[in-house]
Amino acid sequence: MYKRRIKIFLGLVAVVFAVMIARLGYLQILRGDDYRLQAEEALQKYELLPARRGRILDRTGEFVLAQDEACTDLCLHYRFLTADEKWILAQQKRIRKQEHVSLDEAGKIYQDRARRTWRVVEEQARERGVDLPATIEEIVRRVERIRAGRDYDVREQNQEHPVICALDNETAVRLKPQLEGTIGLALRSTHKRVHPFGDLACHVIGMTGRVWAEDLEERNLTAADEPDWLERLRRNYQPWDTIGRRGVEAMCENVLRGVRGSRRLKRIGSGVQVLEEVPAQHGHDVHLTLDLRLQQEGVAQLQKGGYTGCVVILSVPLGEVLALVSVPTFDLNRYSQDYEILAEETLYLPLLHRAVGRRYSPGSTIKPLMALAGLGTGAISEHTTFTCQGSFDPRYPDRFRCWNRSGHGSEDLRAALRDSCDVYFYHVGQLLGLDKAAPWLDRFGYGDLPGTGLPDERAGLVPTVDWMRRHGRTAELRGEARLEGIGQGVIEATPLHVANGIATIARGGKFLSPVLVLEGAPPRVSRDLGINPSHLRAVREGMFQVVNEPGATAYKAFFGDGVERLPFKVCGKTGTAQVAPQRIDSDGNGRITVQDRIARTGDMLWFIGYAPAEDPKVAFAVVLEYVQEGGGGRNAAPIAREMLRLCHRLGYLD
Structure with missing residues (x-):
């Protein structure tokens, strides 16, 4: 019995050893390479290589407006x-x-x-x-x-x-x-965004900032999108990454952002060996259509006069934005450090991109468009006359007044544009009514976003009867239609809307949405408005007289004493929009009411137009905020004149 148990025990031991030997043979001979690879991989690690963000350049590619510089982050x-x-x-x-x-x-x-x-x-x-x-x-x-x-x-x-x-x-x-x-x-190699020109075109360029949890949730690839975990790691945003937050930086994020590289390392003793390296794919450059020389001059002109406001210049043939100036500005290189100060500045609003993000009452700059709407609908002809005695109805001299309290007398369309007669365009607005005017203004782009793709863009506000009804203002319909005829009341538009509307007239009634970037721009909108050439000619002749006929509203700005004449003719339109005083939240309740302190008063002054008159190459809009003395011809037109002088010197009018 004892010997039998010994034999059984030894047999079991032999079986166990046989299994172990077989297993060792399997591991070393058949699966040895696999396990050796796993052991080696356990000694490996992956390192991500930073990708440089693309540059933002001006239209020539000569001037860099934003670029990455190598730097290092200290990390915990x-x-x-x-x-x-x-x-x-x-x-x-x-x-x-x-x-x-x-x-x-x-x-x-x-x-x-x-x-x-x-x-x-x-x-x-x-x-x-x-x-x-x-x-x-x-x-x-x-x-x-x-x-x-x-x-x-x-x-x-x-x-x-x-x-x-x-x-x-x-x-x-x-x-x-x-x-x-x-x-x-740890020290981590990365990049920081630098702006060689500081505050120049700051609102257009925009800013980058840290990614938020929402960005990671919305933008990052999942395993279902990309099964390769390393590829996901290279492409996905990390919590320490930056992302475009405003301006072109945000608009062209997918163009500017690169893809990280990776490096596979193997630990060998106290050192490492690079086994494989996938280089980073750096972001692509973006070229703006802006000319920095025009941008600089626009800022200088506004600052010299002590104005807040903006200047817009467009290429008429191509619809490219040559200047998009908003003042005051801020230094992009100090944005993070100065953010609290900038955000708390509620009087001059330096972070506001006025050219595309602030809606203004267009004032008399709307009159060329209202004239075309009146002509196009048959409400008036180019020979229709109205008599101006200083107000719409002489029996009520203080209601619906003309800016010229003495009156202009009998005026036809061209004279009404030349003299900016409010009474004439009260009649045009009333004859059209809101619902006939709205489709025309929408065709000129006033009801849509301006179209550059900038995140700060705001659509214009073009009221209709339905809009008035929804806002409980049906009792004001007739009065609102009259006010719309002179660009007052509910109607609002950004300076880029207004400039592009005039560019549409300058190119013979063809609408083009403005383009600001040559890479990553949204699809462009192009439409022929089918405007009768004789109607366009009548309006353009009226705008020519605004600048070139003695006594007209912009004549002195171009031909007054001491003014250096331009070597070309200009068509233009002045505008003075009356607005409520600017109030600030003086009681700190987070709302602006009539009880809050008045900070600024005055009118919004405009001058818009195109040049040369006979073969338009550029269109422009200048708007100045809360000016207390003079109108658009006295204040805004001289700025436009000097901008046009520079356009000519730079060859944009050839």
Whole structure:
């Protein structure tokens, strides 16, 4: 019995050894290469390579308006920032293994390294004026928003996050040796956005900013979109990435943004070996249609007069935006540091892109369009006359007045445009009514977004009877129609709307949506309005008289004493829009009411037109805010004159 048990036991042992030998043979001979590869991969890691964002350049490509410069971010591990107990214990165990010490000693070493880490970070924060607690709080808040609704850890909890951004190369080199003896601290190569011209075209260029949780949710690829995890990592936004937030930076995000590269590394002793490298695909450049010389001159002209407002210049043949000036400006290089000051400036609103993002009452600049609407619908002919005695109805001299209280007498269409007679266009507005005028204004683009694709764009406001009814203003229909005839009342448009409307007249009734960028622009809208050539000729002749006939509203700006004559003829239209005073939130309740303090009063002054008169090459609009003395001919027209002089010198009128 005993010998039998021994035999059974030895047999079982032999079977076990046979199985083990077979398994070892299987692992080493048949699957050896696979497991060797897995072991090697365990010693490998991946490193992402930053992609440079594309540049933004002017129309010539000669001047760079925005570009990336290499820099370094100082980063802290999220688990270190949040003092995660499990992570800290794991670090202590790693230290125990590396240093061959007890766990208690490893804990002391960890605390010493943590103190060194905070010392390095706090020193850099002090030197750069960084609010470190606020920065850390924002990082934690951002990661928690990403993690919200999930019962598992997200990748961002196991990554380093930048706490001090955009260190220069000298500082990064100096800091690198200090990383020894720290924990959770890393230097990451990246780029920062710089703007060589500071505030020039700041509203057009726009800004970049940190990605938000919503960006990660909306824009990032999932495994269903892209199965390769490394490819997703290269293409997806990370919490420390930047994204276009305003202006062309936002509009052309998909063109400007690049794709990260990657590097596969293998740990060999204390060093690493590069096994494979996929280079970064840098973002593409974007060329604006702007001419920086015109942009600079527009800013200088407005600032010289102490005005807030804007200047728009368009190429008539191509519809390209040559200048899109908004004043006041701000320095893009200091946007982050100055943001609170800029955002709290509620009087002059430096962050507002007036040319596309602020709607104004167009005033008398609407009259050429209302004239074409009246002619096109048959409400008037080019020979229709109305008598102006200073008001629409002489029995009520203080209602629907003309700017000329003495009256203009009997005027036909051309004379009414030349003299900017309000009474004439009260009649045109009333004959048309809101519902006949609206389709014409919409065909000129007033009811739509201007069309450049800039995120700041606002659509114009063109009232209809239905709009008035929905807003409880049906009792005002006849009066509103009269006011619309002179560009007052409900109707509003941005300066780009107004400039493009005049460009449409200048190119013979063909509407083109304006183009601002040569790469990444939205599809253009083009339509022939089918305007009768004789109607266009009558309106253009009236606009010619505005500038070139003695006594007309813009004559002195171009032919007055001491004015250097232009070597070409200009067609134009002055405008003075009466507006409510600008109030600021003086009681701090977050609303603007009639109880709040009046900050600025005055009129919105316009001068619009095109040149040369006989063969239009550029169209323009100048608007000045809250001017208390003089009209558009006295204040805005001289600015347009000097802009046209520069256009001629630069060859845009050839």
